[in-house]
Amino acid sequence: MSFRKYFIKKLYQPLFFALKIKKSNTNFLTMKKFSITLCSLLMISSIANAQLSNIKNKVKSNISGSNKQKSVKKQKTYTLEEINANPYVDYDRVVVTENGPVIFKGVYKNGFTDxxxxxxxxYLNSYAIVQPANHFSHDTTKLYIGFSINYNQEKHNMQVYWEKNDSNYAMVPERYHSSADKGNVMFQMGMSGGPESYYNAECLVLEPGTFLVGAYVYHKNDKEGHAWMNNVTPESFVIASKDTSKFKDYQKNPEYTSKVVFEKYDALRAAWKNQEIKDAKPLPAEGMKNAQLKNEATNLITQHAKGYKWKETVEYAYITSGEWEIKRHPLTGIPIKRIAKAIVVMKTPQGNYKREGFYIAQDHTGNNQYGKTYMLYNDQRIYYVNPKDAFQYKN
Incomplete structure (x- = not known):
């Protein structure tokens, strides 16, 4: 006899006994007691069935949990020697350390092309690490050694896939779009997806299929060109490449790497400046045509340039205001001075042309008369000028 049948038999024994009561000996009180007993037994039966069901579910749960624990225990682990012997695999591997397990993520490979x-x-020449958020986190430390890039040529942006469902959005700055179309690509990582150490990282393509991560340079001056930030050459470089043999070319030769980086950035800057010149807006139209005032404006801005030691050479100036702007006393309305705007066209040491606005003024001397012209201030907003338009208003 099964446990369930035995349990039910024992549970309903009183009921079977009660049903054997002879009909002749029954009365109202007896029937009432019988009904109460029957209801109680049914309630007990329902509770017992529920308890029995719970017991079965717990047993199943314990068995399932035990099987899961066994499967976890059976998960294969690797040694650091095995990882280093073959780092660029496409599957995850677990290494158990003194501080707990570490997951060496497989390189996510996708057939993206352009x-x-x-x-x-x-592939990377050094691991990118994602650590747990804090000591109480249940996350496991992850180490990445590569990623897949899907580049959109039309939009000049890309997704850097560390995993199938984890990517970082990166983009080429607008001023470098034309260079990117010709293969000189500089791009910047975004602020989400993948390791935080790569957030906002500036990257520069060194050669087709190989780029530097963390290309932090600045333009020192036109003579010396670019230099590393703080003028300190990095002790090591993070290189990403489709061909791992390229690592040694850049990692072990900082001078060569620096030379390539600076030349690339010089070319980017030159292309950007040339594009800026090509797209330069036309010179503002000439206003008042007063030869004497034009000469005075040119002399004033020339003196200003010498005093502040401008590198640019003043070519000429002209007036853009159509008429004088009269400044009056706020209470009496009496004229104080009159102001006009001018433009100076100058030539850079590199042979390009730029323009900047400035203001000249004349103080009111009475009887609607004004004194000597003087320079008020320059607005310090400098723009490139297309060489074809540079001397449009000189004469």
Whole structure:
């Protein structure tokens, strides 16, 4: 006899006994007691069935949990020697350390392509680490050794896939779009997805299929060009490449790497400046045509440039105001001075042309008369000028 049948038999024994009561000996009180007994037994039966069901579910749960624990225990682990012997695999591997397990993530590989060959799978020469948020986190430390890039040529942006569902949005700054179309690509990582150490990282393509992560340079001056931030050459470089043999070319030769980086940035800057000149807006139209005032404005801005040691050479100035702007006393309305705006066209040491606005003024001397012209201030907003338009208003 099964446990369930035995349990039910024992539970309903009183009921079977009660049903054997002879009909002749029954009365109202007896029937009432019988009804109460029957209801109680039914309630007990329902509770007992529920308890029995719970017991079965707990047993199943314990068995399932035990099986899961067994499967976790059976998960394969690796040694650091095994990882280092073959780092660029496409599957995850677990290494158990003194501080707990560490997951060496497999390189996410996807068949992304584009016309300039920038998209694809890249490997790193050093691990990118994602650590748990805090000591109480149940997350496991992850180490990445590569990613896949999907580059959009038309929009000049990309997704850097560390995993299938974890990517970082990166983009080429607008001023470098034309250079990117010709293969000189500089891009910047976004602020989400993947390791935080890569957030906002500036990256520069060193050669097709290889780029530097963390290309932090600045333009020192036109003579010396670019230099590393704080003028300190990095002790090591983070390189991403489709070909791991390229690592040694850049990692072990800082002078060569620096030379390539500076030349690339010099070319980016030159292309950006040339594009800025090409797209330069026309010179503002000439206003008052007063030869004497034009000469005075040119002399004033020339003296200003010498005093502040401008590197640019003043070519000429002209007036853009159509008429004088009269400044009056706020209470009496009496004229104080009159002001006009002018433009100076200047030539840079590199042979390009720029323009800047400035203001000249004449003080009111009475009887609607004004004194000597003097320079008020320059607005310090400088723009490139297309060489074809540079001397449009000189004469």
């Amino acid at each position: 016309d300039i060959g920038f998209s694809g799978v890249y």
